Amino acid sequence: MSARRWAGDLAMGVRFALTGGREGWTRALLTAVGVGLGVALLLLTTALPNALTVRHQREAARTDITFGVTELPRGADTLVVAEAGTDFRDESVRGRELDPEGLRAPLPPGVDAFPGTGEMVVSPALKELLGSDEGRLLRERLPDRIVGTIGEPGLIGSHELAFYAGADGLASRIDGGRVVRIDAFGDPHPSPEEMDPVLLLLVLVVFVVLLMPVAVFVATAVRFGGERRDRRLAALRLVGSDSRMTRRIAAGEALAGAVLGLGFGAGFFLIGRQLAGHAEVYRVSVFPSYLDPSPLLVLLVGVAVPAAAVLVTMVALRGVIIEPLGVVRTAKPARRRLWWRLLLPLLGLAMLYPMVGQGRDDGDFNQYLVVGGVILLLVGVTALLPWAVERFVARLGAGGVSWQLAVRRLQLSSGTAARMVNGIAVAVAGAIALQMLFAGVDGDYTRDTGYDVMRAQMQVSLPDGVPVAPAAAEFESTKGVEGVFAYSETTVGDTRADPEESTSVNVGDCADLREIARLDSCRDGDVFVVRGAEYDTGTAGLSVPGRKLYLDPSYEGGPRSGEVPWTVPDVLVDARPRTGPTGIEAGGFLLTPKALADGALPALRGQIYLRLDRSVPDGQELVRNTAAAVDPLASTLNWSSTERSERFTAVRTGLLVGAAGVLALIGASLLVSQLEQLRERRKLLSALVAFGTRRRTLGLSVLWQTAVPIALGLLLASAVGLTLGAVLLRMTGAPIRIDWPSVLSMTGIGAAVVLVVTLLSLPPLLRLMRPDGLRTE
Template structure:
């Protein structure tokens, strides 16, 4: 057959789709809406690489870390910058103090000029927050006059909180605060560190697990209205069309719906792209111009969706015999076979098997095997579910009238029921596997800090020791604070320059030192030796012995190579009593020399940095904001950190956040697609339902039958999804060399979410059902 004939048949089907009267339009509209939602999500996914690269480019352009071991000399083209990052409740606020040192000083991206002392330039979202009643406490922390707005080129997102303030008297320093001298922004080199093979593998699995349900929904959407379409195509046989021609015409109708779906999906994507600048998801915001699909991927979507519509329709009609006097469906008498359906997931397992036990020790995982294996395992759900539904519903029987109506309908069209549930089952299977994978490897990316949040909730880091005592007193008087402990830290070595051995030093009064160790007795002027368990090794013992020999002359703040230091001499007391380390120490890494203030040489005080530990009343709302305001008054560059028992790797946390965002969009697609599919099935059965009502069937019975009809395939789909999801999760954990453990709480939560979505869709479909079952539905034009 010629390509021209094929194109003519497809074109005829497309004309039927748009000129077939109200029925044709409704069918085409349902297909287009279903396809459009999937296309919108696919386009959003193709834009993700652009979003990530755009954010990285903005972040690199405003990079202000020098990563240098020496301080750059002052010049007319340098600027002093102090990092003053803070938090407003749980949201980060990026802050910088700027002091230009000459007329050629570089400007940060997004600024047209340097703010004067006492002035600041803010992001639009921070300006809005400061102008509202909600930002009252934050205004106290930022006592600067707003004189401008940061441009989009200096921000990572439309909802980012950021400011640049003018300052004077800044000096390059470290040890609790960061002040840099820069000659440019964004030109510093920085490495991203070694690539983590497990994280890369997890990224691939996340993309496959989130995108495959979208493809399944699109494939299901192009088959909306299939039964009525097949009956109508029988009329074409009466005028001489053969079976192949009718199939091509049916494919043309699906093609028209998919092309219209592309238009709708593009429109939805553009609306979502425009709205991206005004929404915030999981703490992340974006600019609309970030959401720019890759041209190659966008073309792939535009070609793949219509091609998928044609292929799916031709594949589906292989089991339909369209004769001039009606339609014979061969699917009912010919039972579905299991053997080839099992080959799909088994092939996926075979692709993943060579990587079992690989972990991180053998380099990166094979991306093609990972993608193909996960894809086949999840596609196996769509292959096995129709067989499972057919086998189970064939054995269902006696029950209430509503149950019998639902079961009979499922027995007559089990394929349609399975097709509706396929997307949900694939999404749940992928979610369960990801839940197991993330729960299993979480311990590899979450480390124990050693801190006890019950003993201290906040830690304030100060740039120098001189302000520790007054700062601790000021914090202690802050609203909501029960107690504060001030400590100063530094370093002591065996030589004044290029030392061979050095240990840590902590300075505090007796009450503060007792928060770190158990002291035999303590008076101002005493010194103690502390052997922290984290450093109690032969190497660390030799270091301590070389530096802290009683009577030995040591040096505080030694000058390492290319790093300036005060190098203050200090004679180690003799004897030097040993303190016993506390298991609940406020400084789990404390080790070396403990000094009371009178034992510290006065000249050495500026070399130390300060830390204040805060015990607060957690029941007081915004107690953290009061402490942050006090710390900002003590020193604008003071850093306030929330104490936690553990900390999570940034890359792992970002991937987990991306998973949650993607899952939220897929969940919305699941619900919307299910609702459209349910409405399409009700429309197909409108006359039948109206007939049942006309002969006395109660609406309640019909409503329950719809509920049973949705519940049975969903229950079977969730069971199958659980089995496949747990299997895939176990395989992925074995690949990462992680012990296999089923997170049953996560499995139950995934199935509960899917069930909730289904219940919501069923409830939303009841009002249209009640309208359709009126006797007027029997009217025929």
């Protein structure tokens, strides 16, 4: 068959779709909308890698506080930056104080001019929050005067809360940690980040699971209106076309709808791209400019979707006999074969099997085998579901009128019913597998912080040189604080700089010191020594009476702000180690306030631990306001017993964001499919109503026609999802454990989507159930 003949037949099909009157346009429009929804999500998905890359680049471009960087001398091009971020309820607020030291001091990205002392420039989202009643408590700890807005280059998302505040005299507070001097923004020593093999596996599976339902729906959308189309094609046989030519013409009609769908998809994508700039999903937001898909991926989508439309139509019509006098579809179809449908998931398992037990110690997983295996397993759902629906409905029998109408319809067109729920079944299967995988490896990315949350729930770290006793008194009078204990800490070494031996020093009154050591007796002026504490190696050599040591010794490249001489007293009281609230045994020297050397205050860093009354609303915010009043550079930390890896959390958040988009698409696509099915059966419904069938009966029949396939689809999806999840867990070396709450929740979400779609289709159904629907022009 020549290419010219193929092109001519496809062109004829395109003309039928575009010039076939109201019927042709309706079918083409439904196909275009369905394909367009899929294309839009495909484009959004292909834009995600670029969005994540841009977010990373923006974050790297504004990097200012880094550790291990040699201190710079003051110059005309230097800027002192201090960490001044805070938290507000569950949101993180990125904050910096800026003190330019010359006319050529570097400006942060997105900022046009330095704010003065008492002024700040803020992100649009923070400005909106501060202007609302909800931001009242946050306003109390930030400068009052807003003089500008941070531009898009200085933010990683449209909903990010960030500010830059002006300050003066920060140079005297440089500590190499929270206050540093820089001459340019950006990480001076970026290091390539290596992805953990298990995290890479998670990312691969997430992308496959999110894209597969989209691909399934696009393949379904190009078959909208199949029954009416086949009856029109029978007329072509009457005028002399053969079966192959007829299938090519049908493919041309699908091609027209797919090409129109590309246009609709581009429009939906542009609309979604703009809406994305105003949305925040699971605390992740982007600017519209971030969602810029790769031209190569766009070209791939533009070629793959029309090609898939032609291929799916040609394959679908191989099982349909189109004769000049009708379509042999109403006869009982041949029973579907099971053997080749089982081959797909078995081949998928065979591709994944070589990586079972590999874990993260044997290098990266083979990306091609992972992608191919997961795709085959999920495609197996779409292959097995029509067979399962056919076998199940063939055994259904007596029941009410609505039940019998639904069963007979399913028996005549079980393939159509299965196609409608294929997308949701694939999505549920993939989601179950991923939830099992995430639950199985969660422990590898979650660590015990060691914090004793029964003794304290918040910690406040004071900058160097801030007296701890007055600050502790402020927190004691703060509403919502039940208990306070505080002490100052530093290190002591055998030399002023780069000591060979060092240990810790804690300064506090007797009650506070008893929180970190076991003291038999204590009075102000005592000096205690704790030997044998966990991780302590220097105390034994330094605790020699009369030996001269130095508090807060400096290290190469770091600031020289301490180096306070201190002589070990002749009388040292032995104390026993005790696990402190941070989960670590404090070793070294414990000093009561009177034993502190003169001039040692600048070498001390205060730590305050707070026990909160959880019944007080916004108690944490009140503590943060007190901390800001004590010193703007004081930092607060909420304690939790466990901490999860940021990368693992980012991957899981990406899954939730993508799943939300896929579920929205599936809901919309199912609604379009349902409306298309109702349009196909308009005359049948009108005839039933004309003969006296109650509308309630017809409505229930439609519900049954949806409920039976979706129930079978969800059962099959659960089985495949559990199998895939178990294999993925074995690949990572994690024990197989079924997360039943996640399985049930994913299945319930899938069922809820179908129920909502069915309810939304009832109003159009009621309009179609009119006797005048039998009228024909």
